Amino acid sequence: MTGVLVMGAGSVGCYVGGLTQLAGVPVHFVGRPRVLAGLRRNGLRLTDQDGLDRSIPALELRLHDEPPAGLRPDLVLLCVKSGATAEAATALGLTLPQGTPVVSLQNGIGNADLARATTPQLHWHAGMVPFNVAELAPGHYHRGTGGALAVEASADDTALAAWQTALARIGMRLDLHANLAPVQWGKLLLNLNNPVNALSGRPLRDELLQRGYRRVLAALQEEALDLLDAAHRPVAQLTALPPRRLLALLRMPTLVFRLAAARMLRIDAKARSSMADDLAQGRTTEVDALCGEVVRLAESLHRAAPLNARMKALVQAWPQRRQAYSPDELLQALNLS
Numbered sequence: 001m002t003g004v005l006v007m008g009a010g011s012v013g014c015y016v017g018g019l020t021q022l023a024g025v026p027v028h029f030v031g032r033p034r035v036l037a038g039l040r041r042n043g044l045r046l047t048d049q050d051g052l053d054r055s056i057p058a059l060e061l062r063l064h065d066e067p068p069a070g071l072r073p074d075l076v077l078l079c080v081k082s083g084a085t086a087e088a089a090t091a092l093g094l095t096l097p098q099g100t101p102v103v104s105l106q107n108g109i110g111n112a113d114l115a116r117a118t119t120p121q122l123h124w125h126a127g128m129v130p131f132n133v134a135e136l137a138p139g140h141y142h143r144g145t146g147g148a149l150a151v152e153a154s155a156d157d158t159a160l161a162a163w164q165t166a167l168a169r170i171g172m173r174l175d176l177h178a179n180l181a182p183v184q185w186g187k188l189l190l191n192l193n194n195p196v197n198a199l200s201g202r203p204l205r206d207e208l209l210q211r212g213y214r215r216v217l218a219a220l221q222e223e224a225l226d227l228l229d230a231a232h233r234p235v236a237q238l239t240a241l242p243p244r245r246l247l248a249l250l251r252m253p254t255l256v257f258r259l260a261a262a263r264m265l266r267i268d269a270k271a272r273s274s275m276a277d278d279l280a281q282g283r284t285t286e287v288d289a290l291c292g293e294v295v296r297l298a299e300s301l302h303r304a305a306p307l308n309a310r311m312k313a314l315v316q317a318w319p320q321r322r323q324a325y326s327p328d329e330l331l332q333a334l335n336l337s
């Protein structure tokens with residue numbers, strides 16, 4: 001590969017882009033001044049829960065505040081949050097050659113479609129990042145959980161196959177899927193924990209060890225699964241248990257859950273969902289791309305998704321409250337107690 005462009009150098013962009021550069025591919029990072037300043041000062045350091053600790057010196061980083069004119073990357077990674085998709089897609093369309101492949105490494109279901117509708121001259125692929133990445137310090141990004149990247153592409157797609165080979169050199173698996181929708185919905189079900197985690201005010205592990213929060217998560221997932229069944233949409237299994245059996249596990253007493261879900265609980269003690277950081281910093285969250293997507297699925301079936309609708313409203317009302325919910329308060333707010 002001659003070059004990859006990361007659009008939106010944040011947690012996912014710096015981690016996946018950094019791995020790509022460590023695999024020997026030149027990477028250009030487009031990001032905000034705050035992030036770029038950290039990278040210029042400290043270089044890029046990547047660590048993970050399995051002991052990876054690699055650094056790229058600042059002098060070897062290609063950093064830009066907008067997509068550089070004249071660049072012809074083999075592949076672009078779109079790594080902005082959902083609310084920034086249309087603007088970033090437009091900016092890419094203004095500089096990249098027609099047909100340039102772009103992978104949306106974003107959560108939710110509709111980002112690649114939105115980008116395609118905004119900028120149809122580029123070749124959009126849906127993607128999925130299964131693991132959690134956190135910025136531990138300026139320029140330092142840490143992967144706190146595991147799993148393989150996934151992208152919608154045919155097995156003979158040249159750009160994706162080349163990236164797959166490059167990532168394999170650095171130990172990162174990339175799976176290509178003819179249809180990514182089941183994987184995206186499988187990931188969305190798991191991401192329904194993001195608003196629960198954000199409103200709990202606790203690290204992920206602590207939150208999951210409280211049965212009340214797990215009951216809220218199970219109820220949100222069950223509502224989504226019932227709608228997906230009604231819509232005949234298959235859901236990929238991304239955890240050790242199939243989605244329906246996961247509901248039962250989440251609802252178990254914590255003692256049982258702790259034993260049975262040891263793998264799921266293999267999360268760094270301090271890891272939080274990035275939605276928690278968004279709330280803390282007063283930024284727009286991605287709750288509409290998660291709970292909002294379940295509500296839209298319900299509407300398409302002329303049904304309702306009251307729990308996901310309420311969860312979305314609670315997250316959006318955070319600026320008026322600014323106080324974490326205890327498990328009982330959250331159960332009550334969703335009429336689940």
Ligand SMILES: NC(=O)c1ccc[n+]([C@@H]2O[C@H](COP(=O)([O-])OP(=O)(O)OC[C@H]3O[C@@H](n4cnc5c(N)ncnc54)[C@H](OP(=O)(O)O)[C@@H]3O)[C@@H](O)[C@H]2O)c1
Nearest residue numbers: 008009010011012031032079080081084106107129132133
């Ligand atoms: N972090 C994770 O663990 C994780 C895991 C799986 C999937 N994801 C998904 O991956 C996507 C990215 O998440 P993230 O956590 O990496 O977000 P992030 O840390 O906020 O990174 C995105 C960065 O892109 C910047 N940006 C937005 N528009 C831009 C533009 N036009 N030009 C240049 N930079 C721009 C953002 O700046 P502003 O803040 O100023 O907009 C931000 O610095 C989301 O859809 C998320 O759900 C995240």
